[in-house]
Amino acid sequence: MxxxxxxxxxxxxxxxxxxxxxxxxxxxxxxxxxxxxxxxxxxxxxxxxxxGVIAGNVAVVEPAAVGQPITIFVEVELESERTELIDAAKRQFSATSEVQQCYYVTGEADFILVVTVADMAAYEALTRKLFFGNNNVRKFRTFVAMDRVKVGLTVPLPG
Amino acid sequence: MxxxxxxxxxxxxxxxxxxxxxxxxxxxxxxxxxxxxxxxxxxxxxxxxxxGVIAGNVAVVEPAAVGQPITIFVEVELESERTELIDAAKRQFSATSEVQQCYYVTGEADFILVVTVADMAAYEALTRKLFFGNNNVRKFRTFVAMDRVKVGLTVPLPG
DNA sequence: TTCCAAATGCAAGTTTGTTTCGCCGGAGAT
DNA sequence: ATCTCCGGCGAAACAAACTTGCATTTGGAA
The missing domain is CATH 1.10.10 (Arc Repressor Mutant, subunit A)
Structure with missing residues (x-):
């Protein structure tokens, strides 16, 4: 080996x-x-x-400066937890550019998404596409960010 | 001007x-x-x-490779929405290294945190410090990430 | 039309990152 | 105990990228 x-x-x-x-x-x-x-x-x-300890080297773009000033959290709850349907959801969320981050989680929700959009109309259109257009989505809850207090991917390092 | x-x-x-x-x-x-x-x-x-369109240039570190394999979402609900207490919470969350991201949001919660920790014991200690040790925190809900399906700060760009 | 401002391309200079070389220290075998 | 091999480190030469200055062009306003 x-x-x-x-x-x-x-x-x-x-x-x-x-x-x-x-x-x-x-x-x-x-x-x-x-x-x-x-x-x-x-x-x-x-x-x-x-x-792979360093996963990438990236420039951090200010969303508001490129016309995407709204950040939204979405908790998604599915109807069925069948592995195949979970995987399908993962693929769909990953392939959606407005979905900046997607986590599969335990607890009262199945997925938590971080979404970046230009305005609420764009978010409404996104919900139609991702949630109302998907029979396996039981419900979802929306949290609109008023203040991005702390944003980053910084990992706490010992020492 | x-x-x-x-x-x-x-x-x-x-x-x-x-x-x-x-x-x-x-x-x-x-x-x-x-x-x-x-x-x-x-x-x-x-x-x-x-x-400021480019907010920074950073290396993305794989948390699991540096002993922080657990990502947790926390919805925090405060007792009082007084501006002064909100600001105090923002400052405390920002100053906590385990809090990778912090958003002040509308909806059923006041804050959403993304937390990175080494194990559940570390998370338990963090909840004592941030939530149980803070009289203004009414309650909080925990979502443990089983799969970081999509992670990044990539902003969707028109064109 | 004419002038001004801004942006582009070219070329040279400087800094940065990369590679190669030789040296040192430690582990294992004789 | 000594020798040898292996891996990592530091110094210097090398190559590449980034940065700067200048002449030119382009677009727009007067």
């Missing part, structure tokens, strides 16, 4: 902490901050990208 | 679409894709960063 990648150590965590704040930080500065040479930093970053 | 920044055009949208997928894409390739020279691409990116 292939050699398992080395475990994450405190150097890696320190590097990740900087990169998930700003991945344009020069490797030289990262090296100074964590007491490593720039090539060592580079090797560790590359390794973490290949092993 | 300061000159208002130029409106976003279809070139900008095409550039954003590529950057929010992978912001390490060389500007030369972006230029080829959108029919612009590399410096023109560079100028537009810089302008959008300064004007």
């Amino acid at each position: 292939p050699p398992s990648p080395p475990a994450i150590d405190s150097f890696d965590l320190a590097i990740l902490a900087m990169l998930q704040r700003d991945n344009t930080t020069p490797q030289r500065l990262i090296g100074e901050a964590v007491n490593l040479s720039a090539p060592a930093v580079q090797r560790r970053i590359k390794r973490m990208e290949q092993s | 300061p000159p208002s920044p130029p409106a976003i055009d279809s070139f900008d949208l095409a550039i954003l679409a590529m950057l929010q997928r992978d912001n390490t894409t060389p500007q030369r390739l972006i230029g080829e894709a959108v029919n612009l020279s590399a410096p023109a691409v560079q100028r537009r990116i810089k302008r959008m960063e300064q004007s």
